[in-house]
Amino acid sequence: MLTAGDVSAMVRGPQVHRDVYTSQQVYDLEMRHLFVNTWVFVGHESQTPHKGDYYTTQIGAQPVIQVRHGDGEIKVLHNRCPHKGTKIAIDRSGNTGKFFRCPYHAWSFKTDGCLLAIPLKKGYQDTELNKTENAKGMKAVGAVRVYRGFVFARLADEGISFEDYFGDSLSSIDNTVDRSPAGRLEVAGPPLRYMHQCNWKMLVENQTDTCHPMVAHESSAGTAVGIWKEMGNPEPRPPAMEIIAPFMSPYEFFENMGIRTWPNGHGHTGVNHSIHSEYSEVPGYFPALSEAYGEQRAKEILNENRHNTVYFPNIMIKGPIQQLRNFIPLGPDRTLVESYIYRLVDAPDELLARTAMYNRMINAPTSIVGHDDLEMYERAQEGLVSNGLEWVDIQRLMTGVEDYSEEVVENGTTERQMRNQFDAWVKFMTVSMGTA
């Protein structure tokens, strides 16, 4: 059995031990500690707009239900009947009315999880059921917080507060939502679901890996630029050019775009500009935003072009195009990636059309860009088996001792955000492991 000391020893600043990606024991500990102690993304409130609406997902390996309770609040419940363990809801979404009813023995529960009724209840009259936790109903998660429409939960009853956990990193969610003239997002359709035979942390790290696009994606972005030139550089450019060509930007572009890291493993690329900066203007959008916020504020909102913001442990959002990717761990070498898009309420449809295009061109199982990313992760998962070397290197632009409790902005090609994630990883893995 691994101790807190063993886990800490896997991360030594500039390098991490390969077991963090390959070991079943480490994965089990992540599920038992990391995904219990941190605030994990559950869903968006627009996925459950009406009373009784529910949506099933998981927090780490834990199956949960997000449901809109009778009082209008969103609850997050463990998706398990307290009787025999049957999953209460099996479909991805639906409406359960005023209560959940287990399909096995008809135990029923209010939409906040409280036990409503058990058929033939007299069978429990002289038993000790009432003294158990099972008699209370479907167990709720430790804490839930809806921030500007995004639902987060902490499985642990006690732990770091939402505000302390995310701090100023919430500015990326703010910028995403502020881009709606109504200050509101709505989920647009189901997510892409892309299965990866690799560890979930590889995907999270890749979100701020700015030295790979021009290499791994040369075959798609480079070929796109080549075809466009062959066609005689036609304007307006084919839509694909606007989306894919920026991946071929030179190293200087990525160096200058900057990376910001926040405490607790959060961080983002694209401090100064990003691959989303040069998208064409959509008619009617700026006037609508100006009317809502004033011209000055509207400009400020649109001048923020953050590329990828990682909310540790396992989501990334793209503010300028309202995309969220959820890296759901299913095993040490298995990760389900769900990529959602959102409509900016009261903004022109063209913005959503561009976001939908980005989602399918870059992040679909059929995406020529996604194919090369997945190829890299899966090769890494296979290569890490090698005993030739046991350590993975993440010390690019690490010039001295780093204090991850500070917010900093650095050269856009630093691997500091990966180190920042591993600092948070050790912290939230070991906080509940004890010292034994």
Add this chain to the structure above:
Amino acid sequence: MLDKAADVTKDQVVDFIYDEARMLDEGRYDEWLALWLPDGHYWMPLDYKQTDPHLVTSLLYEDNFMLRLRVERLNGARTFSQKPKSRCHHVIQRPFIDEFTPERIVTNTSMHYVETRLDEQFLLALVATHELRVVEGQLRIANKRVDLLNSDAAFGSIQLLP
């Protein structure tokens, strides 16, 4: 100027659908691209019975530029996910011809699609809907829609064209 659908027979339409699948299986992509009218889209919905290709996500909704990019990439020297290359195989049922007018021809074809690379192989069941036109006596693809039976499932990479 469109010719009449009467200029082609239903047998020719059926042969066309079979020929297209064979081109994909044999990797004859230049010939395959030449089947397309320039404004055509290859659409693979993400959701069962999806009606909108624009404002929700699809697996594919590709114009001529994207299709050309997709097939040119397959032969690139630095196309890492195609080292080694994938292969594919379509088994198709005789197409239904749902519309057969001078303006357009619509076919509905059930297929099993197999794709393989290294030691992995997967099977997709699908229905392909072709919208065809006759231009200068030749059948051409105006649009193609591919509905996977399990379009909402989680997939690994699907690298070639079902």
